[in-house]
Amino acid sequence: MEPLSxxxxxxxxxxxxxxxxxxxxxxxxxxxxxxxxLGLYGKLFDSNVGITGFVIVMFWVFxxxxxxMIITFNPIAQLSGLKNALPGTPLPDTDQWYLLxxxxxxxxxxxxxxxxxxxxxxxxxxATVIAFMVGITxxxxxxxxxxxxxxxxxxxxxxxLAFPVILxxxxxxxxxxxxxxxxxxxxxxxxxxPVIFVSVLLNSRYFTTPAxxxxxxxxxxxxxxxxYSGLAFNMDPTGIWSMxxxxxxxxxxxxxxxxxxxxxxxxxxxxxLKSRDYVAAGQTRGEGPWYIMLWEILPNAxxxxxxxxxxxxxxxxxxxxxxxFFGLGVSPESPDWGxxxxxxxxxxxxxPHPAVVPALALMSLVLGLNLLADGLREESMRD
Amino acid sequence: MLPxxxxxxxxxxxxxxxLSFVVFCLTNLAPNLEKLARTExxxxxxxxxVLSWIENNGHGGSMVMRYGQWLGVAPGWVRTDDKGVTRxxxxxxxxxxxxxxxxxxxxxGDWGTSTVFREPVIKTVSEKLSxxxxxxxxxxxxxxxxxxxxxxxxxxxxxxRTDRVLSTFAIATTATPEYVSGVILVVIFASATTGISPIxxxxxxxxxxxxFLGTATSAIDKITFWNFALPVMTIALYGIGYIARxxxxxxxxxxxxxxxxxxxxxxxxxxxVILKHALRNALIAPFTVxxxxxxxxxxxxxxxxxxxxxxxxxxxxxxxxxxxDIQLLLAxxxxxxxxxxxxxxxxxxxxxxxxxxxxxx
Numbered sequence: 182m183e184p185l186s187x188x189x190x191x192x193x194x195x196x197x198x199x200x201x202x203x204x205x206x207x208x209x210x211x212x213x214x215x216x217x218x219l220g221l222y223g224k225l226f227d228s229n230v231g232i233t234g235f236v237i238v239m240f241w242v243f244x245x246x247x248x249x250m251i252i253t254f255n256p257i258a259q260l261s262g263l264k265n266a267l268p269g270t271p272l273p274d275t276d277q278w279y280l281l282x283x284x285x286x287x288x289x290x291x292x293x294x295x296x297x298x299x300x301x302x303x304x305x306x307x308a309t310v311i312a313f314m315v316g317i318t319x320x321x322x323x324x325x326x327x328x329x330x331x332x333x334x335x336x337x338x339x340x341x342l343a344f345p346v347i348l349x350x351x352x353x354x355x356x357x358x359x360x361x362x363x364x365x366x367x368x369x370x371x372x373x374x375p376v377i378f379v380s381v382l383l384n385s386r387y388f389t390t391p392a393x394x395x396x397x398x399x400x401x402x403x404x405x406x407x408x409y410s411g412l413a414f415n416m417d418p419t420g421i422w423s424m425x426x427x428x429x430x431x432x433x434x435x436x437x438x439x440x441x442x443x444x445x446x447x448x449x450x451x452x453x454l455k456s457r458d459y460v461a462a463g464q465t466r467g468e469g470p471w472y473i474m475l476w477e478i479l480p481n482a483x484x485x486x487x488x489x490x491x492x493x494x495x496x497x498x499x500x501x502x503x504x505x506f507f508g509l510g511v512s513p514e515s516p517d518w519g520x521x522x523x524x525x526x527x528x529x530x531x532x533p534h535p536a537v538v539p540a541l542a543l544m545s546l547v548l549g550l551n552l553l554a555d556g557l558r559e560e561s562m563r564d
Numbered sequence: 565m566l567p568x569x570x571x572x573x574x575x576x577x578x579x580x581x582x583l584s585f586v587v588f589c590l591t592n593l594a595p596n597l598e599k600l601a602r603t604e605x606x607x608x609x610x611x612x613x614v615l616s617w618i619e620n621n622g623h624g625g626s627m628v629m630r631y632g633q634w635l636g637v638a639p640g641w642v643r644t645d646d647k648g649v650t651r652x653x654x655x656x657x658x659x660x661x662x663x664x665x666x667x668x669x670x671x672x673g674d675w676g677t678s679t680v681f682r683e684p685v686i687k688t689v690s691e692k693l694s695x696x697x698x699x700x701x702x703x704x705x706x707x708x709x710x711x712x713x714x715x716x717x718x719x720x721x722x723x724x725r726t727d728r729v730l731s732t733f734a735i736a737t738t739a740t741p742e743y744v745s746g747v748i749l750v751v752i753f754a755s756a757t758t759g760i761s762p763i764x765x766x767x768x769x770x771x772x773x774x775x776f777l778g779t780a781t782s783a784i785d786k787i788t789f790w791n792f793a794l795p796v797m798t799i800a801l802y803g804i805g806y807i808a809r810x811x812x813x814x815x816x817x818x819x820x821x822x823x824x825x826x827x828x829x830x831x832x833x834x835x836x837v838i839l840k841h842a843l844r845n846a847l848i849a850p851f852t853v854x855x856x857x858x859x860x861x862x863x864x865x866x867x868x869x870x871x872x873x874x875x876x877x878x879x880x881x882x883x884x885x886x887x888x889d890i891q892l893l894l895a896x897x898x899x900x901x902x903x904x905x906x907x908x909x910x911x912x913x914x915x916x917x918x919x920x921x922x923x924x925x
Contacts, residue, residue, distance in 0.1 A: 361594065526747060530756060
């Protein structure tokens with residue numbers, strides 16, 4: 182068979198992505214239909230920048246969800262004769278093509294990029310969520326109470342921030358450090374914060390009705406500690422919650438790098454908001470400090486936090502790519518974008534496609550997230 | 565001003581000590597020492613031999629004591645083996661056991677010996693740092709003016725077409741980490757098969773096979789435009805977007821101030837308003853941002869030096885970490901942390917100094 186021409190390659194890829202297109206169209210039509218009832222999310226559709234960002238981000242999200250339907254080959258299968266194959270090279274004796282060529286181990290670049298999206302989009306948002314919970318749980322009291330607590334926590338945050346990220350990764354993500362158990366200790370500390378956050382959140386809300394409080398906090402604690410035991414210590418008896426030690430190491434380091442920045446942002450916002458009248462009113466009513474922090478200050482700080490959340494997912498994606506680029510904490514089989522770029526760069530000037538494709542994918546995802554954040558900022562400032 | 569400065573320096577020293585201790589602990593973990601014993605001693609050592617090697621080479625004892633020795637506040641270890649040969653931290657080369665000083669840590673200027681490069685760490689680090697200084701210098705020379713011009717131009721008239729185009733460019737560059745832009749730049753400008761080089765070669769405009777060189781190895785000896793442009797652009801691009809956005813934000817804020825309106829209403833020409841009234845106030849915030857960009861530049865340096873094989877500080881850091889060169893990695897970390905802390909200090913002091921509202925009060 183003939184190798185495909187570039188227009189044909191794009192056409193074939195567009196066909197492969199059909200579940201993504203379908204999901205995108207449904208999402209956008211529904212969102213446009215009900216946008217007046219959807220608050221900030223609906224307003225996003227008023228700005229061109231926001232729509233562009235949203236579409237790019239959702240494209241990758243749906244790609245990650247439907248990755249199994251999109252890929253044309255097994256992302257780790259090596260087919261003979263297709264080493265460094267150019268884009269559009271046909272497989273002998275079949276009617277299939279390596280749409281974006283083969284890499285240095287004769288694996289399909291297209292399928293690897295698609296599977297890479299799944300890996301990136303499971304780790305990056307999850308790590309960002311945990312980082313936010315750590316940052317919020319520590320930043321709220323630091324900003325609200327101030328004093329020694331604030332001084333101490335800020336000092337620790339500045340310590341972490343004074344580390345060049347790459348050095349921290351080289352120190353924290355190594356096989357040696359895994360055998361000492363440092364990542365597990367870090368995980369034990371960092372994963373505790375989401376549990377604390379949710380419990381305190383529910384406790385402060387339903388403090389006045391003990392029956393409901395006990396139920397909600399109890400359920401949250403049971404689920405939280407169950408997940409905690411599985412994720413941090415890999416000791417979940419049912420085996421539902423577990424994390425590969427490699428992945429745990431990467432995950433924990435990324436959370437560790439991001440949490441201090443979130444802490445500083447939250448602390449700054451709280452210091453600004455705590456002098457507002459509604460906080461004083463809450464204090465006069467005799468509301469507890471955690472109720473005021475979590476149910477009065479936090480909802481009012483949501484604008485900047487949502488914007489930073491989008492930016493931070495992008496930043497986390499870049500960090501994950503950096504880790505992959507230096508081959509830290511990833512298996513050689515892993516299709517994540519950073520390590521694919523690293524694999525591809527060795528033959529970059531002769532066979533550029535194995536490196537360029539994941540590079541463009543990563544760039545477009547981060548660009549989408551940045552545009553989305555920009556759109557959200559614009560719209561949230563308007564009201 | 566002075567008490568503020570003293571307090572900042574005090575916090576900085578405390579931070580530096582804490583961080584160096586953390587790095588010391590992380591690089592001197594038991595598995596790292598075992599690996600070191602096997603590479604320095606023999607690969608086929610038994611576990612007992614490994615432990616005694618660690619003990620005999622001064623890596624035993626408590627972490628705090630070892631950190632003290634490394635820092636130079638605790639006396640260096642001395643050990644006499646059963647053959648009567650005395651060895652110790654401070655006894656090396658021509659120095660005998662009798663004439664050896666009691667303390668020899670980084671405070672005395674002794675940074676140890678690199679196991680990868682087989683030379684004193686201080687020599688390796690200073691050589692590599694000077695190579696990286698050139699890279700940083702060129703990055704700064706490109707990044708700062710370009711980003712300030714972009715920021716000022718787009719912040720000058722908010723919402724104009726220039727603003728939209730330049731802002732989009734800025735967002736795009738912040739979305740492109742160094743390992744992505746580096747790859748793309750090499751493919752466009754330094755590949756014999758793709759990009760513009762084959763076309764130019766066909767037209768006979770360039771004598772070599774590629775327009776720019778894909779590696780910067782030759783730049784160690786002689787920096788030319790053709791071997792240095794791509795690494796510099798790769799680092800600069802990522803920073804440009806960020807600084808430009810900060811400058812734009814600061815510029816748009818200044819442009820809404822009363823004194824700008826007054827100047828405009830007095831009939832001062834627009835470019836005069838920008839140059840004389842707006843710029844001075846709009847550039848205070850970007851100064852802080854540029855200073856705080858240094859830690860991130862350090863990241864960029866590590867990535868770019870690996871990507872373009874430029875044997876500078878970042879490349880050394882990767883070598884040290886990859887080959888378990890504990891002393892070299894420690895030295896690299898100290899330098900990196902030092903750079904970060906000093907730039908933070910300069911940024912704080914500079915902000916106070918540049919802002920007349922704080923300076924005069």
